[in-house]
Each structure stands twice: as structure tokens, then as C-alpha cells.
Amino acid sequence: MPDKFIRRTSGLVLSAMAVLLLMSPVYAQMLETSVKTETTINEAASISQKRVTRLSQQTADLLAEYRIIVRETESLKIYNDNLERVVMDQRKEVVSINHQLSGLEATNRGIVPLMLEMIDTLHKIVENDMPFRLEERRARVVRLHDMMDQADVTASEKYRRVMEAYQGEMEYGRTTEAYAETLPSTGQTVDFLRVGRTLLVYQSSDQVTTGWFNPTTRQYEDLPDRYRLEVKEGLAIARNEKAPNLVMLPVPGARVEK
Numbered sequence: 690m691p692d693k694f695i696r697r698t699s700g701l702v703l704s705a706m707a708v709l710l711l712m713s714p715v716y717a718q719m720l721e722t723s724v725k726t727e728t729t730i731n732e733a734a735s736i737s738q739k740r741v742t743r744l745s746q747q748t749a750d751l752l753a754e755y756r757i758i759v760r761e762t763e764s765l766k767i768y769n770d771n772l773e774r775v776v777m778d779q780r781k782e783v784v785s786i787n788h789q790l791s792g793l794e795a796t797n798r799g800i801v802p803l804m805l806e807m808i809d810t811l812h813k814i815v816e817n818d819m820p821f822r823l824e825e826r827r828a829r830v831v832r833l834h835d836m837m838d839q840a841d842v843t844a845s846e847k848y849r850r851v852m853e854a855y856q857g858e859m860e861y862g863r864t865t866e867a868y869a870e871t872l873p874s875t876g877q878t879v880d881f882l883r884v885g886r887t888l889l890v891y892q893s894s895d896q897v898t899t900g901w902f903n904p905t906t907r908q909y910e911d912l913p914d915r916y917r918l919e920v921k922e923g924l925a926i927a928r929n930e931k932a933p934n935l936v937m938l939p940v941p942g943a944r945v946e947k
Contacts, residue, residue, distance in 0.1 A: 797844050801837070804851050808833045811854060819902060821861070821883045822868070829854055862886045867927035874909040882923050888938060892920045904941045912939065 808830065815826045833854060836842055862885050872879045872891060879891040879898065889902040890912070899920050900911045912920070919938055925931040 800844060800848065804847055805837060807851050807855070808837070811851075811858065814858060819883070819886055819889045819904065820873070821881065821889050822870075826858075829857075865927050867924045872909060880924050882920060882927055884923075884938070888940060890916075890920050890923070890938060892917070892924065896921060901939060 811833070812830045815823070815830060833851060836847055836850060861883075865882075865884050867880060867882050869878060869880050871877070877893060877898070879893050881889060881891045883889050890900065891902075891909075892899045896917055898911070899914070899917045900909055902908075903910050916937075916939065919936045922931065922934065923936045923938060926933055926936070
């Protein structure tokens with residue numbers, strides 16, 4: 690019992706001394722200083738954390754911007770490579786065009802005389818052919834001659850028009866037509882029937898006059914009365930007024946050159 694009482698008494702004394710110590714001004718000041726120091730440390734840590742967070746965000750933004758710049762740089766490199774190939778191809782094309790232009794003058798020197806000769810030949814064809822639509826065909830030849838002196842018409846366009854005129858003349862050999870025109874020998878307006886380039890007959894509207902162009906004599910001559918109805922029917926067929934049918938018309942014989 691005495692020993693227990695002594696130990697309990699000692700504990701109480703120590704507790705009392707601890708309370709007295711805590712209540713002392715020195716320790717209170719030390720505690721306050723410690724709290725302030727801890728608060729300062731916490732505030733500094735908070736500020737440091739905010740700074741770290743801000744720097745981390747800036748770093749992320751810079752990284753994203755860097756990646757965008759890298760992608761744009763790669764895209765520009767691909768575009769520049771492609772553009773360089775295009776430029777190289779264009780340079781080759783320019784060289785080729787310049788080469789062609791250098792030979793264009795020589796080509797023109799050869800093709801212009803050819804076209805002039807073709808126009809002269811076309812003129813002879815018109816003058817020696819059946820005299821159908823004579824004024825129209827002569828006017829076309831005149832236009833071709835005038836065209837050859839025009840500087841604003843390219844050589845290719847001139848050649849195209851000459852070939853177009855020849856194609857038109859070729860079409861006459863495969864077609865049949867009826868048209869009204871003045872008869873050169875009398876000045877009378879008659880209906881002409883052209884059958885290809887082989888036959889040219891005519892008839893007045895009252896059917897009193899029926900004739901043909903004789904390629905042997907190269908004169909307009911009257912036909913016997915037996916051809917009157919045949920020519921009339923041929924004109925109707927050419928105008929699509931009647932269905933195609935067989936008609937008996939005079940056909941010039943072959944000429945024997947002596």
C-alpha cells in the first residue's frame with residue numbers, strides 16, 4: 690500500500706508540473722511561434738503548389754502548341770515537296786512548248802502553201818463541177834482566200850476551215866436536194882433537183898419548162914416532155930413530200946478523154 694500511494698502521488702505531481710509548464714508564458718510563446726511557423730510553411734507550400742500547377746499548365750500548353758507546329762511543319766514539307774515536283778514538271782512543259790514553238794515557223798512555212806493550193810483546187814472543183822448553188826460555193830472559196838491574209842486567225846483554225854469546206858463539197862456527192870434558184874440561161878426562177886454530183890435537172894413552177902444541165906456541153910438544155918412528170922415527182926421526193934420511189938431521169942454518159 691505505501692508503495693502504490695507513493696507512485697500515484699508521484700504521477701500526480703508530474704501531471705501538475707506539466708500543467709504548470711504548459712501554463713507558463715515561455716512555453717505559450719514557443720507554441721505560438723511554432724504555429725505561426727507552420728502556418729507560414731503551409732502558405733508557402735500552397736503558393737509553391739499554385740506555381741507548380743501554373744507552370745505545369747504552361748508546359749502542357751507549350752507542348753500542345755509544339756505538336757501543332759510539328760504537324761504544320763510536316764504538312765508544309767509534304768506540300769513543298771509536291772509543289773517542287775509540279776514546278777519541275779511545268780519547267781519540262783515550258784521547255785517542250787518552246788521546242789514546239791521553235792518548230793512552228795517551219796511548220797507554217799510548209800502548211801500555208803499547202804492550204805493555198807487546196808483553196809485553188811477547191812476553186813477549180815467548183816468551177817468545173819455541176820453548177821448547183823454556184824454563188825454560195827464561190828463565196829465560200831472567196832472567204833477562204835480572205836481568211837489566209839488574216840493575222841488574227843491561227844494556222845490550225847485556217848486548216849480546220851479549209852478541211853471543213855472540202856467536207857462540205859464531199860457531202861454534196863452523197864445527198865439529194867431540191868431548191869429554188871434563177872436559171873442563168875433565161876433569168877427565170879425554177880426548182881432545181883440535184884442528185885449527188887451526177888445530175889442537175891430543173892422545172893418551172895407551172896411545169897411548162899423542164900430541163901437539165903448537160904455536163905458534156907455545159908449548157909442548160911430542155912428535156913423531152915416525157916421527163917416532166919418524172920422531174921416533178923423527183924422534186925416532191927427530195928422535199929419529203931412523197932415517199933422515196935424509183936423515177937426515170939436522164940443520166941449523163943461517161944466522157945471519154947481524147
